[in-house]
Amino acid sequence: MTIQEIQEEIIDDFSLFDTWDDKYSYIIEMGKKLKPLGNEHKTEDNKIKGCQSNVWLHTSLDNDQLVFEGDSDSIIVKGLVSLLIKVLSGHKPEEIAQADLHFIDKIGMKQHLSMTRANGLSAMIKQMKLYGVAYQSKVG
Secondary structure, three states, rough: OOOOHHHHHHHHHOOOOOOOOHHHHHHHHHHHOOOOOOOHHOOOOOOOOOOOEEEEEEEEEOEEEEEEEEEOHHHHHHHHHHHHHHOOOOOOHHHHHEEEOOHHHHOOOOOOOOOHHHHHHHHHHHHHHHHHHHHHOOOO
């Protein structure tokens, strides 16, 4: 699936919920399903700057595609990390660097996050896109 198709799927998934309490529960469930990040990757270098919670993002290249793994000590933030990984992981660095992540606005995420969480979400997106830019030179 393309980044665009995955975003559309997430928008459809969120449209099934009537309230933000239900949407938060869904985000938390997504975080619970996220494979735990190994302690060897919970380093200062992998920590996302600008997040109030501890958030780690490990990146690797597999067959010209970036693979993201992440974790957080906050259940909601872990769910947000999970959403971003679902959308961006497994795509070419150039696609990630240029991705327009419109699903965040379409599902109303930014309006329903505290200012610090919204800033953290922006920091995670920025870091993932920077990895996309950085890895472009490593892909033929």
